[in-house]
Amino acid sequence: MPCATVFRLVGSACLQDVKAHHRGARNGDTVAVHQTRVALTRFRAAIAFFGPMVEDPEWTRLKSELKWLNAYLGATRDLDVAIGNAPRERLFRTARAESQRQLRRALTSDRYRRWFKDIVDWVNHGPWSHMSDHRLVRLRASPACEYHARRLAGWHEKLVKRSRGLQGMGGRKQHRVRLASKRLRYAIEFSEDVLPKDDFARWRAIVKQLRKAQQILGELHDAEAARALAAELQQRIKTSRAGRQRKPLELLDKKEKERLLQRAAVAYRRIAA
Incomplete structure (x- = not known):
């Protein structure tokens, strides 16, 4: 095709x-x-x-x-x-x-x-x-099968490089890794009917790890996004009318974040293997 x-x-x-x-x-x-x-x-x-x-x-x-x-x-x-x-x-x-x-x-x-x-x-x-x-x-x-094989290999290599040192990254870099993971996962999924079954078996295993990593980084991103959003909405209220100061919203503590990042790092090591 x-x-x-x-x-x-x-x-x-x-x-x-x-x-x-x-x-x-x-x-x-x-x-x-x-x-x-x-x-x-x-x-x-x-x-x-x-x-x-x-x-x-x-x-x-x-x-x-x-x-x-x-x-x-x-x-x-x-x-x-x-x-x-x-x-x-x-x-x-x-x-x-x-x-x-x-x-x-x-x-x-x-x-x-x-x-x-x-x-x-x-x-x-x-x-x-x-x-x-x-x-x-x-x-x-x-032929799509040849193009997909080359393109997936290239995206996979870039993600492996980008995900190194994940635990020492800031939130923005971690989010970019998450977006690249999502993109590779989707590309693999719409390659299923294009690649030979034996070749796709390896990519299926990678998708499993991508889902894990994406979910973990998504949890971290969502917690930070909720905190920032709450602060932004509270600031709007303060500027429009007098409002009491609220404590910042924190959904994950430091230990929880570290634990999640450790799990994500394991997933990326498996993706690289």
Whole structure:
């Protein structure tokens, strides 16, 4: 199967998931908001994976609109996670209601409808699909199994290097490792029907460790994000009206963070093996 065909299949499946969860996300369903973000993250992973052959000027425009949409989805999802971690924080619930109103306006806007139609059209027959550069023509027509094998190996090598020294990293670097882990995991998952079964068996074992590492780093990131969000919302209240000073929200203590990082480091060593 040629690479261009696989990209169309993967991209279309991601966008179909976005469409399937549109009504729920529009109405504030937490699962639908999350699944919409997952689908769009998978879509961006596919773009990065096939980037050498699909990134064109039209994608630059569509990516800008995707960033606009993700700002609303991300704000709402962050509040959902914060509420799950600290359900007694009324600040989060108040902010979530307003965030959902903004998300609903975005998802029911003409801007969103135009973007979704355009991006579906782009996946199927955008400029990338008929650019005449000989290198791009060869890439689009090349066997997907060979391309996937090379690309996965490259992404895996980069992640192994990036994850070294995880326990000594700051929060931002750890978060970047988490994002790279998620991207590699998604790329492996949409390679299952492309690679030979024997070759994919190794990647399946890596996915298991990626899930573990991603979950652990996600817990650390979510705790820090909730703390920062609570501080930001409290500051807004203080600037709008007199409010009492509150203790900072802390969901994980130092020992818990160290324990989680140790577990994540073990997972990354297994990924590297």
